[in-house]
Amino acid sequence: MDELNINPNAPDQTNPDYLFTYSVYSGMGTYITDVNLQYWNLQNWDMYFATLGGVDAGKEYLANDGKDQYWKELYSRSLINAHEVLRLTNNDPYLRNKNLLTQIWMTYLFQQLTDLWGSIPYSNALKGYPDLNYSPSYDRQQDIYTDLLIKLKNAAAELDANKISFPGTSDPVYAGNIDRWRAFANSLRLRAAMRIRFSDPARAQQEISDLQGKPMISLNSMNAIFPYNSDLHNPLFDLDNSGQSGGKTYPSKFLIDQLKSTNDPRIKVFARYTTESLLIGAPDYNGVPNLLPANDAAWNNYHSDGSNVSKIGSWFLRQDAPGMLMSYAEVCFLQAEASLLGWWNGNAQQLFADGVRANMESYSGSGLTTSEINNYVNALPTVSVENILREKWISFTYQNGIEAYSEYRRTGFPVLTDYSGNPVNQTQFPKRLTYPSSEVSLNSINYHNANAEQGPDIASTSVWWDQ
Secondary structure (H helix, E strand, O other): OHHHHOOOOOOOOOOHHHHHHHHHHHHOOOHHHHHHHHHHHHHHHOOOEEOOOOEOOOOOOOOOOHHHHHHHHHHHHHHHHHHHHHHHHOOOHHHHHHHHHHHHHHHHHHHHHHHHHOOEEOOOOOOOOOOOOOOOOEEOHHHHHHHHHHHHHHHHHHOOOOOOOOOHHHOOOOOOOHHHHHHHHHHHHHHHHHHOOOOOHHHHHHHHHHHOOOOOOOOHHHOEEEOOOOOOOOHHHHHHHHOOOOOOOEEEHHHHHHHHHOOOOOHHHHEOOOHHHHHOOOOOOOOEOOOOEOOOHHHHHOOOOOOOOOOEOHHHHOOOOOEEEEOHHHHHHHHHHHHHOOOOOOOHHHHHHHHHHHHHHOOOOOOOOHHHHHHHHHOOOOOOHHHHHHHHHHHOOOOOHHHHHHHHHHHOOOOOEOOOOOEOOOOOOOOOOOOOHHHHHHOHHHHHHHHHHHOOOOOOOOOHHHO
């Protein structure tokens, strides 16, 4: 008779596999946050996209509410569910791989959060259950990076291919492949180490030296990709089909001009011929200028219907276009930069070329030919930090706005310029995102403590690694 009091629809135990799947899916953001934060903010700031018709003077870098929603989604959906996986798998040797994969995934998410905001709730975060701590203190970014690097190193070393992992359907990224997750962890560690190159060069060099010889993402088939599909569409596909772009996602003039200047064949992947150029029989690409005020007379040269500017390349507008977490190309560019510093045992020029080739070959089915790829790679200039960062910036086009935003702040490359060719005003370019209003009202004491240490909660306050 006691069994009659058990509700089968309210289980008291949760399968960690389901929680991990949900954490990965929710960690990719939603349509609202991807469009508002990634496309209309970060990728406009980094000049992948531009707004047809211009922007209001003084509001060129005005962040919208997408940033607040992204913070909420990562903490209250993705990270909290991942944290529960840690709790359910903790101290169980049989489930150790699942615990470690979750740690790697959480470091990926926490690095994005701290890169965007600086100091964030970290060591005391996610303790609403069972600790009932709903007002977590903030950790300094320097301390967060130290812990992220330790976690990635330990997780990569401890993963055991002979033990169980998440079953394929529960792991959208690598289908439970332990070797791929180990390579991803090491690659993320390389990314984090290079991020602190200027703020803590000794630690960066130490981490990179220790990574020498360890497995990393070394083929395009190993790329860390989120598999958008017919059920969960790539956000650019939904944005394009919804008609809600508001003219904010046209390929920028800066991007198109960069590609044209080097006869880069990827231009046909990133953009389409303008409608007007096709009508007159002279196919051409044309981008929309960034940072041009709405009342500027130069807009007389641009049609309001967009007929004389390019639209996003169709390769990116598929419902199953991949969501890139980290690529082989990025690993090559990181290694090339480290090699120039003498921190990595490899030929910087070759690594530079390998990164470009890897990126070009990743656009499978786009129409890029082997001949076009070979010609472009063979004509690459001598390797330099600026050339590496320029090619890395191109490789992030439309796919990785957060990483592009972080790398531009870290290095200042490529040198972004306005319509007149002048470098962007660095006193106006956002150095970070401001905290959500919910932190001000619900976590006020810790919010003010963080600002007292990091600096005012304004966009011009730099994060630690960007000092």
